[in-house]
Every structure is written in C-alpha cells, then in structure tokens.
Amino acid sequence: MKFSVDKFRHFEKNHHKPRSCYQNIPVNYRIIRDAPLSFKKIIPMKPTIAEKILCWFDQHGRKDLPWQLEISPYRVWVSEIMLQQTQVTTVIPYYHRFMTHFPDLESLAVAPLDDVLLHWAGLGYYARARNLHKSARLIHQLGQFPTSLDALITLPGIGRSTAGAILSIAFKQHQPILDGNVKRVLARYHAISGWTGDPKVERELWRLSTSYTPKQRTADYTQAMMDLGATVCTRSKPACPHCPIQADCLAHKNALTQQLPTPKPKQTLPIKECILTILMDQHQNILLIQRPPSGIWGGLWSFPEFSSLDDSLGWCVEQQLPVLESQILAPQRHTFSHFHLDYTPVIIKINNLNNNVMEANTRIWYKAAEINSLALPAPISRLVQQYIIENV
DNA sequence: AACTCGGGGAC
C-alpha cells in the first residue's frame, strides 16, 4: 500500500503511540526520591491499579473514537451527554451528524431548539438535548467554557460524573468519574454487594474512584476505566483473562463476577394503553401534535393520543372533521424504563373542510412524505415507515 | 430517597 504524505500526517496526528506506564521509568520500577544518595536508584515496586490500567489502555484500549480525535471541551461535552445511558455504538452515528450540523459551541447556541431536537430524535432522554441547548446558550453568554467542577455542575445536564469526565479529558485536570463502567469495575474489584445506585454504595464507590484516579495521565485513565468496563469488565461474560487487575479482583477470586454488581431491585412495570390516531385528510396530510416540553417525548411531535377508539372518533366530530373511514391496526408495545405502553394505531381518513381550525402552533397538518423532517419519537417514526410512507 | 426521563444492544 502506498503511504502518502497526507496519510502519514494523519497517522502521526491521530495515532496515539503506546507510552510507558511511568514516564521514563520502566514498568514496575520507581525511584525512591528521599532515599540517601547511595540508595537513590531505581528499585522494583508493585505497580498501582492506575498503572496497570493505563498499561492495558496503551496496548488494547480504543483511542480513535470520534470524540477522542480532535479533543475540545465542546466535543467532549457533547459526547459525554450523548453517552449518558447510551452505548457507544448507538451514539457514534448521532455524534457525527450532530457535529456536522453543530460544529462548535456558537452554532449550537444560536440554533433553534427544534433544530437541536430534530438531530437528537431517536436517541432518547430528550431532556438531555434541551439541557445541552440551554447550557450552550449559557456558556456562549459566559464567553468561555467553565473550567471548575462547581461551575460545570451548575449547568443543566452536567452532574458530578460528567463534570469529572469533561475536566479530566478536555482540561487535563485531576478529577474522578463514576459512571456505570467505573461502578462495575470497582464493585467487582472490591466485591462490593448492593445495587450501585444505592446512595450508600455510591458514596463508597466515589471514595474508591477518587483514591485510584492518578494525578498523572488522568485523561487517559478516565478513558481507560470506561473502556475497560465497556470491553473487558462487561456486565455479562466479562473477559477476566484479559483484565489488567484480575490478579487482585475479589469478585474473580471468589467467582462472584456473575452476581456483581448487584442488579437493581426490579419492579413489575405497569401497563398503560392508548390509541394513537393517524389522521389523514383527502390531500394525504397527516395531523401531528407537539407534546409538552417536559414528560414523555417532551417537545417531540406525535399523533393525537386517546384512551379509546370512541374517544378518537368523538374528537374528530368535535373538531368538525367528517370521518370517511377508519382502520384499526395491530397493537404494539413500547417499553419505557418505568412502564409498558401498549398502543393501538388507528388510521382515520377524514374530509378536512376547514384548514383554519388547525392553526395552533402545537398542531400541524404535515405532508405525509415530509413528516420525517420533524423530531419524532422512535415508535412514531416506526409507524410512519410502516403505514404512511408506503400508502403515499 | 424515590421517581422520572428512551431507545437500543446484548442475551
């Protein structure tokens, strides 16, 4: 393969060279600085947890994820928000699209919220997008990205762990994190039982994370811990033989990796039912309503929702929309973190005699073929694909 | 301390 100058520059710029775990000193050795001169030599020493993990990261960690390439506070911040409760492989395409559309802080700050939500649609937890947008305007107003823990935590959407990640990765500060990965690694390493969301367990894990976070190479350590949890110390079937701290891991030693961390105490989810009304007029326009800014699918566009078919037909009568025909479709289930939603889609074809009725800015008749340019929840987007696009 | 926020990957 021809190795062009440009490719070489790209390689040189982006490829992280493996680094020694301890600067210029070989692994597993350290200088005793206060020793008498005659003894002031390199002596063998047991490597710390951080050193072992950094060594592993240098050899096996992922160092070319999109947000690891051109590191800036803005890019790290956006990635950390997207990665909250969302896996890396899910985030990557969204991150690329988002960065193309909002390449820097200012472009995000001046953008309308609807535009931000549109590029977030499908990723879930939409409060993250609203908070991201709100924070972008706050930071833009400040004139510079906050660089202290307290200032960052003040911003909506940034908690202690995300603040720690931003400060350590983007600003090279000595700050710990405690995300799901770090919780799992530490809970196993120390064989700590109890749900890691329990405040009591969480306090202990913060204490441990703080004590292990090194002052040198904090950014790499932060990435390393998350990567270790995501690729080796996984929830199911952890790859213990590849783990750099397996030797002292209490869970591994006691065959407890499968029981730890303790799963969240489960509750049986309540079931809610509704009718989702796909209202189509004679010009094949579809009625969409914008949901309230907070709550389920906050700010996104959806179909009118009713508790029964009678209610939805009755509503059409109220709105003076003569029903031509209605077709009940197969019910589907969407599961949220705290309840099941069993929804029955119904296509109601109506004769829209009066377009002026629908001019409130939370209601809109949209051309069927163009609905996808709105911010839709995933189940709604799915219905559009299933029942609308093919009919037009 | 308990609830509220999604969507999808892994199993």
Place this chain on the structure above:
DNA sequence: GTCCCAGAGTT
C-alpha cells in the same frame, strides 16, 4: 421477553 447502558433533574 429481560436487563441495563459514558446519569441527571425533580419532588
């Protein structure tokens, strides 16, 4: 189907 993920905000 279930569990849970680079968590944070609200009450």
